[in-house]
Amino acid sequence: MQASPPMSLHDALAHALGADRLNTDPAFAEAQAGDWSDAPRCAPPLVILPRTPEEVARALAVLAQYRQPLVVQGGLTGLAGAATPQPGEVALSLARLTAIEAFDTVGGTVTVQAGIVLESLQTQVEAAGWFFPLDLGARGSCQLGGNAATNAGGNRVLRFGTMRERILGLEVALPDGTVLSMLNRTTKNTTGIDLKQLFIGAEGTLGVITRLVLKLEPKPAAAQTALCALGSFDAAAQLLKALRMRLPALSSFELMWDDFMVAAGEVAKLKPPFSTRYPVYALVETLGDAGDDAQQALEAALGDALEHGTIDDVIVAQSLEQAKQLWAARESVGELLAATRPHAAFDVGVPMDEMERLVATLRARLEARFAAQRHLFFGHLGDGNLHLLSGPYEAGTDLLEVEALVYEAVRDAGGCISAEHGIGVVKQAFLGLTRSEPELDLMRKIKQLVDPAGILNGRRVVPDRDTSG
Known part of the structure; x- marks a missing residue:
């Protein structure tokens, strides 16, 4: 038969x-x-x-x-x-896994499926008086499972940390279908190796995140926003230190160099915020009470900085609409990416005391080698995350030369080639610049242990071992 x-x-x-x-x-x-x-x-x-x-x-x-x-x-x-x-x-x-399965409105935790969109979670918990502080420009499309898989950062890391700090527990499906249920709901848990950390930031190479237990914060009553004009990076660093000391509610400190502000104004059709151009701008946000005290605290701190010459000019938002206008340039990155294709976009981490030197080095080298392109710098100063957008390049240009120039300078500054976007396939060839061979080898061994057939998100993140020579 x-x-x-x-x-x-x-x-x-x-x-x-x-x-x-x-x-x-x-x-x-x-x-x-x-x-x-x-x-x-x-x-x-x-x-x-x-x-x-x-x-x-x-x-x-x-x-x-x-x-x-x-x-x-x-x-x-x-x-x-x-x-x-x-x-x-x-x-x-994972687009259909959108449920909120449990919501502890007393303890401030929420258990969600991995496909729920960030903005949807934010809206639903805020209706109950809670707040999920992770915030990204892609909030209306990105999913919580992906945020965990890349250890997303965003605009409020200065106060609330990265996605890793918001995760209490995970459920993960391994490549063979085995389910690891690590749905811890407590802040303190010292019961052996914290296995969930293997999957946060691993970009789906070790398992599929299916459920998350997330830590919430009490919903702030209001945000206070200001845009500061500064004469130098050093002035911005001084301002950040001063505000951290005086404003416990400081949540964002976004730095934008003048060339970025000009380009953002062009693509988003924004009026220049000040009558004079300045070398650097800092967008400041605090989250807290709705009363006059919070606004007065921000204005007093910025007033002192203005009096001492740390900042040259400042706009403090007096309404929600004005705050949105101040954020508009920083949130125009999507339009800038589209307008400068083909481009090379960078998301690097660098020690704060090296950032000014790195920006100057990169600007000089890029302008010398690629004079026809724009090189726009911006980032999250408080967590050492620098972004650079370089382009547009002619179609068919091999951007590896641009990437090598940038990543080698980042290595020399003691930084890392990705702060929040991950490695994927785009940066894989450069991972060895800021991770040692023993580290890469251990990553390969973990991957081999968990996924011996190499079927799950293969050929990503960790490059194959160099067997040449």
């Missing part, structure tokens, strides 16, 4: 999940072909759309059985190509 042919992968997944969890429509696949990075787009032949965390695990078990490589996708807002499919990969989308 002739044996029946083996079940196809599609049929096995349909049997495990249901046919309505699978999509092979070419138009839908094209929408899943890439994230916001410049990694080459590749439409997956199949998109798996589980509706529950349990279905994620079942899908992984089937894919492991068939040794089928896959890429995990969230909101597709990443800038390093980790969620962009590579040839031969199917896509596993």
Whole structure:
């Protein structure tokens, strides 16, 4: 008797999940072909759309059985190509995992599925008097699972920390479908190795984050916002130190160099905030009480800085609308990215006492080698996160020379090549500049242990061992 042919992968997944969890429509696949990075787009032949965390695990078990490589996708807002499919990969989308499963309105924790959009979570917890402080320009599209997988930072790290500091617990589906339930809800937990830390910032290479327990903060009643004009980076550093000492509610200190402000004004059609241009601008935000005291505290601190010559001019927002206007330049990054393609975009970490020197070095080298392009600097001064946007370059330009120039200078400054966007495929070739070979080797060993078949988000983050020579 002739044996029946083996079940196809599609049929096995349909049997495990249901046919309505699978999509092979070419138009839908094209929408899943890439994230916001410049990694080459590749439409997956199949998109798996589980509706529950349990279905994620079942899908992984089937894919492991068939040794089928896959890429995990969230909101597709990443800038390093980790969620962009590579040839031969199917896509596993978490877009349908959007539930808030538990909300402790006394202790201030929330248990959510990984596909919930950041802005949706923010809105829902604020309605109950709580506050989730992580905030990014992509808040309307990015998902919490992806925020954890990249250890997202954003605008309020100065006060509230990165995504890592907001996570109390995780549930993760491993590449073979095994579920690790680490849904801890307590701040103190010293019970052996904190395994969840392996998956935060690992960009989906070790497992698929399916559920998260997040720590909330009491909802601030109001935000106070000011834009400061400064004569130098040193003045900005002095201002930051002074404000940290005087304003416990300081949540953001965004630094923008003049060339960035000019370019942002052009793409977003913004009026110059001051009648005179200045070398550096600092956007300051405090979160706290709605009363006059908070506003007066900010104005008093900035007034003293103005009197002592630390700042040259300042605008303190007197309304929510004016605050939005002050934030408009900083939040125009999406438009700037679109307007300067093809570009090289950088997200580096650097010790604060090296930042001014690094900016001067990079500006001089880039302007000498790439004089026709704009080189725009901005960042989160309080956490040492510097952003650089360089472009537009002619189509077909090999940007590796630009990247090597920047990343080698970052290495020499004692920094790291990614502060919050991750490595993915875009920065993989340069990871060894700021991580040692023993570190890379241990990362490879952990990957091999957890995913011996290499099917989950393979060929990302950690480069293969150099066997040349």
